[in-house]
Amino acid sequence: MLAGMHRAVGLMAVVIATSAALAGCTINIDSPDDDRDRRSGMMSDADTAGYDPADLMFARMMIPHHQQAVDMxxxxxxxxxxxxxxALAEQIRDAQTAExxxxxxxxxDAGVRMPMGDGLDMGDRMGMGGMLxxxxxxxxxxxxxxEFDQLYLEGMIExxxxxxxxxxxxxxxDNPDxxxxxxxxxESQTAEIELMKQMLDE
Structure with a gap:
C-alpha cells in the first residue's frame, strides 16, 4: 500500500514537471550524435502530422506501459x-495490443522512432505509474x-x-484521435479497476 502511494506521489510530481517542460522541448528519441538534425525539426514534423510534443511523449511512455500489461x-x-x-486477461491483452x-x-506518422530497448530514460520510468x-x-x-490470481489483480489495479x-x-x-x-x-480501465476490486473482494 505504501509503495503504491509513493509511486502515485512520484508520478504526479513528474507529470507536473513534464507538462511544464513540454512547451519548449522536443522528444528525446535517439542519441544526440546520431540524429540531432532530425530531432531539431521534430516540432515542425509533429505539427505537420497533427501531433504536438505532449501527444508523442504520451505514446512514447504508454507503449511500454501497455506492453507490460500485455505481458502480465x-x-x-x-x-x-x-x-x-x-476472461479479463484476454480482454486487457486484446485491448492494449490494439492501442x-x-x-x-x-x-x-510523425517520423519518430522508439530507440533501442524499451525507449525510456530514467525520467520517463519515473513518470510511468503502476509499472511492476x-x-x-x-x-x-x-x-x-x-496466489497468482491475487497478485495479478492487485498488480493490474495499480x-x-x-x-x-x-x-x-x-x-x-488538439488532435481528436x-x-x-x-x-x-x-473509460475502459476505470471499469476494469472496479471489476478487479470486486473480484478481489469475492
Whole structure:
C-alpha cells in the first residue's frame, strides 16, 4: 500500500514537471550524435502530422506501459485456472495490443522512432505509474493458483491507476484521435479497476 502511494506521489510530481517542460522541448528519441538534425525539426514534423510534443511523449511512455500489461495478461492466460481472471486477461491483452498499434502509428506518422530497448530514460520510468518492478514480475511468474490470481489483480489495479493518470494528460489534446484514445483508456480501465476490486473482494 505504501509503495503504491509513493509511486502515485512520484508520478504526479513528474507529470507536473513534464507538462511544464513540454512547451519548449522536443522528444528525446535517439542519441544526440546520431540524429540531432532530425530531432531539431521534430516540432515542425509533429505539427505537420497533427501531433504536438505532449501527444508523442504520451505514446512514447504508454507503449511500454501497455506492453507490460500485455505481458502480465499473457502470463495470466497461461497460469490462471479462474474463468473470470482468464476472461479479463484476454480482454486487457486484446485491448492494449490494439492501442499499442494505434500509438505506434502516431509515432510513424510523425517520423519518430522508439530507440533501442524499451525507449525510456530514467525520467520517463519515473513518470510511468503502476509499472511492476522486475522483482514483482518475478514474483508473479513464480506464483500459481489463488496466489497468482491475487497478485495479478492487485498488480493490474495499480498498473491501471497509473495509466489513468497518464491518459488524463492527453484529454485536452488538439488532435481528436489522441483525445479519443485517452477517453477510451480512462473509460475502459476505470471499469476494469472496479471489476478487479470486486473480484478481489469475492
Amino acid at each position: 495478461s499473457e502470463l495470466a492466460i497461461e497460469t490462471s485456472a479462474d474463468a473470470e481472471v482468464l 499499442i498499434a494505434i500509438m505506434e502509428g502516431w509515432l510513424d 518492478s522486475d522483482e514483482e514480475m518475478r514474483a508473479l511468474e513464480d506464483a500459481s493458483a489463488a 498498473h491501471h491507476e497509473g495509466a489513468l493518470l497518464m491518459a488524463r494528460m492527453i484529454l485536452n489534446s 489522441v483525445r479519443a484514445l485517452g477517453e477510451a483508456i480512462v
